[in-house]
Amino acid sequence: MWKKSVNTVVRLNPLATASSLGVLLMLVQGMSVAAQDPTLATVVVQGAGASEAQKAEKQLKKVAGNTAVVDNRVIEQGRAANAEDVLALQPGVFAQATSGSGANKISIRGSGLNTFYQGYVLGIKFLFDGLPLTGPGGTQEDMLDMASVDHTEVLYGANAYLYSALSLGGAINMVSKTGRTDPGNSVRLEAGSFGYRKQQLSTGGVVGDSDYYVSVLHNERDGYQHDTSNKGQGLVANFGYVFSPKLQTRFFLRYREETLTQGNALTKYQLKHDPKSNEVPFGRKKDGSTLLGSKTTYTFDDDAKLEVGLGYNDYPLLNGWRYAAQPQDWRSKDLNLTLRYLRTGDTVFGLPSDSNLTFSTTRAWLADVKSHSRTTGQTLQKTDYTGSRDTVFSVGNELQLGERTWLSSGVSWVDIKRKADIQYTTSANTSEFPSGVEYSEYDWAPRLGLRYQLTPEFELFGNVSRSIDPPVTWQLGSTGTPYIRDVRPQKANTVEFGIRGGHGIFDGSLTVYRSWVQKELLSVVVRPASATEDQLIATSNGSATIHQGVEAGLNTVLWENQNGDSVALRQAYTYNDFHYRNDPVFGANELPGLPRQVYQAELQYRQATGFYAQLNARAASSYFVDFANTLSAPSYVLWGAKIGYEAPSKKWEVFVDARNLTNQRYATAANTTYDAKGQDSANFFPGDPFNVTTGVAYHF
Numbered sequence: 001m002w003k004k005s006v007n008t009v010v011r012l013n014p015l016a017t018a019s020s021l022g023v024l025l026m027l028v029q030g031m032s033v034a035a036q037d038p039t040l041a042t043v044v045v046q047g048a049g050a051s052e053a054q055k056a057e058k059q060l061k062k063v064a065g066n067t068a069v070v071d072n073r074v075i076e077q078g079r080a081a082n083a084e085d086v087l088a089l090q091p092g093v094f095a096q097a098t099s100g101s102g103a104n105k106i107s108i109r110g111s112g113l114n115t116f117y118q119g120y121v122l123g124i125k126f127l128f129d130g131l132p133l134t135g136p137g138g139t140q141e142d143m144l145d146m147a148s149v150d151h152t153e154v155l156y157g158a159n160a161y162l163y164s165a166l167s168l169g170g171a172i173n174m175v176s177k178t179g180r181t182d183p184g185n186s187v188r189l190e191a192g193s194f195g196y197r198k199q200q201l202s203t204g205g206v207v208g209d210s211d212y213y214v215s216v217l218h219n220e221r222d223g224y225q226h227d228t229s230n231k232g233q234g235l236v237a238n239f240g241y242v243f244s245p246k247l248q249t250r251f252f253l254r255y256r257e258e259t260l261t262q263g264n265a266l267t268k269y270q271l272k273h274d275p276k277s278n279e280v281p282f283g284r285k286k287d288g289s290t291l292l293g294s295k296t297t298y299t300f301d302d303d304a305k306l307e308v309g310l311g312y313n314d315y316p317l318l319n320g321w322r323y324a325a326q327p328q329d330w331r332s333k334d335l336n337l338t339l340r341y342l343r344t345g346d347t348v349f350g351l352p353s354d355s356n357l358t359f360s361t362t363r364a365w366l367a368d369v370k371s372h373s374r375t376t377g378q379t380l381q382k383t384d385y386t387g388s389r390d391t392v393f394s395v396g397n398e399l400q401l402g403e404r405t406w407l408s409s410g411v412s413w414v415d416i417k418r419k420a421d422i423q424y425t426t427s428a429n430t431s432e433f434p435s436g437v438e439y440s441e442y443d444w445a446p447r448l449g450l451r452y453q454l455t456p457e458f459e460l461f462g463n464v465s466r467s468i469d470p471p472v473t474w475q476l477g478s479t480g481t482p483y484i485r486d487v488r489p490q491k492a493n494t495v496e497f498g499i500r501g502g503h504g505i506f507d508g509s510l511t512v513y514r515s516w517v518q519k520e521l522l523s524v525v526v527r528p529a530s531a532t533e534d535q536l537i538a539t540s541n542g543s544a545t546i547h548q549g550v551e552a553g554l555n556t557v558l559w560e561n562q563n564g565d566s567v568a569l570r571q572a573y574t575y576n577d578f579h580y581r582n583d584p585v586f587g588a589n590e591l592p593g594l595p596r597q598v599y600q601a602e603l604q605y606r607q608a609t610g611f612y613a614q615l616n617a618r619a620a621s622s623y624f625v626d627f628a629n630t631l632s633a634p635s636y637v638l639w640g641a642k643i644g645y646e647a648p649s650k651k652w653e654v655f656v657d658a659r660n661l662t663n664q665r666y667a668t669a670a671n672t673t674y675d676a677k678g679q680d681s682a683n684f685f686p687g688d689p690f691n692v693t694t695g696v697a698y699h700f
Contacts, residue, residue: 105669108123109170127174179204227263227278251294260284261281265682266682267682282323311338339359380427390414390470413442422477514547544580544583592627613643643655670684
């Protein structure tokens with residue numbers, strides 16, 4: 001017998017079928033019945049032994065807010081090329097890859113909603129094994145290939161406080177495979193449409209008190225749009241050692257090289273009639289992104305734990321290495337320190353109490369960008385960001401007030417330093433802005449949450465919190481203009497309520513939230529890319545805005561026989577309402593950049609002998625691409641199918657994954673403009689048409 005669970009978002013969805021709505025309503029109607037633990041996340045349960053994903057899920061049940069755990073092993077039963085594949089069917093999470101590459105647009109609750117497709121993700125803190133990937137310069141997308149990841153934790157908004165993440169979108173923590181979780185050798189091969197190829201070899205094992213895991217990967221793709229090929233190769237390795245039952249440590253290494261050419265944005269007419277067009281391609285080259293880290297855990301006699309994490313991140317980038325009129329050479333080296341002190345089993349006023357102290361600091365040890373002329377080779381401008389820093393110190397507590405009630409409280413102290421200085425430029429600064437900005441901001445971010453066990457099956461939760469999103473360094477200015485903008489941190493107050501649990505054949509969750517945002521970081525395309533000029537983007541603090549929505553998900557076991565064969569339905573629905581509050585120019589206009597509604601579903605038949613077949617769907621509503629709300633991206637519905645077989649011995653598996661079965665022409669993401677005046681313009685990135693991927697894996 002098997003059971004699949006997913007963190008689910010429930011909401012009245014005009015995109016869903018009548019039967020889908022009926023299933024969602026049954027979740028609410030079943031809330032009065034008694035059973036066991038509520039289920040939070042996307043995990044497959046097989047057998048008695050708890051997987052690492054299940055252990056993480058159990059821990060996240062203590063959070064008084066929305067969280068999810070994705071078992072990457074389930075994702076690997078199909079194409080697993082990028083973050084879009086891993087984060088599918090997670091309500092409240094928008095993840096789309098453009099040009100079929102690792103350049104994903106990822107947003108949670110509208111975080112960085114109009115981030116541009118140039119390889120950065122904003123408004124979310126990304127981590128590997130609890131060590132920051134995100135720094136003052138943002139997140140480099142090449143490390144989001146999800147290679148050799150055991151499971152992925154998604155923590156929405158302030159629910160990510162244990163990872164010192166205070167952004168509106170929260171945090172995504174990817175936990176690596178190790179020699180203890182993945183012993184033995186493995187080979188995986190994938191191939192598919194548009195020249196997609198992927199090869200991966202891995203080995204792991206346990207030797208006495210130590211364990212090791214090493215994986216090498218190569219991937220490439222010719223691309224759907226003209227001249228959008230990409231290729232990459234990388235190494236993932238970690239080594240763990242248990243000195244004693246009280247002391248253990250692990251060292252991590254991630255290394256990746258990547259070369260890719262991205263397609264230009266298209267008009268809506270081109271999207272429909274000439275989607276392969278690519279008149280202004282843009283190349284990006286990364287000669288060795290490197291993450292080095294270690295995490296050491298010491299357990300005291302009273303079972304309190306101290307975790308010490310050290311990290312070094314190096315992200316070299318040659319932006320515009322092909323075609324761009326002014327290529328940019330970026331250097332970015334970060335140092336980070338993470339401390340977590342966790343106590344359990346204490347009492348406060350005679351009540352059970354768990355508490356934690358966390359400290360995280362990430363400093364741009366060396367960060368700058370230099371542009372030059374492609375025709376003459378002359379240096380045009382150099383901007384320095386070295387010394388920028390993000391530091392967070394948090395105190396948290398969970399107090400059990402009664403048999404069914406837990407109170408979560410905490411406060412975080414934030415120290416943000418931003419430095420951007422134009423050290424050299426050939427352009428005259430005739431603007432009102434300075435050539436350099438340096439500031440430090442200190443702030444407090446409190447949070448208060450409550451969990452109530454309504455029945456043994458269902459749990460209610462709610463919280464109020466504050467989020468703080470500092471601008472990434474390059475949002476202040478880079479090489480496109482001879483001046484720096486004094487862009488300040490975005491701040492928001494959020495209220496969140498929800499219910500999670502399951503009864504009988506159902507399990508899922510429903511969350512609603514509302515955020516009052518001040519100084520939202522909003523970006524706009526000032527000048528589109530052309531054959532002679534590179535794209536120019538400007539970021540500034542907007543007027544007051546609202547982010548609110550519904551996140552709902554439901555898993556249903558529709559049929560199951562005595563042999564363990566089953567039919568299961570997973571559903572995820574997201575409703576986004578992001579708008580201005582009385583802006584002097586745009587009034588209460590919607591914020592551009594993300595679909596207002598997204599519905600995803602997956603219907604799967606699985607035999608206990610290992611065969612499975614699946615039909616899936618993704619529907620997204622239209623959304624505006626300009627702040628004046630005059631031009632919108634088209635809505636779309638995508639259908640997919642997958643069949644596969646996993647040998648009962650677990651030694652080998654094979655799959656065929658087909659996507660966009662109806663050959664829909666749609667936009668995966670869009671640029672954001674100020675006022676399109678209702679005229680069609682080149683702002684839309686085309687998605688892949690009908691495509692097929694097949695893969696095989698062998699474990700020995």
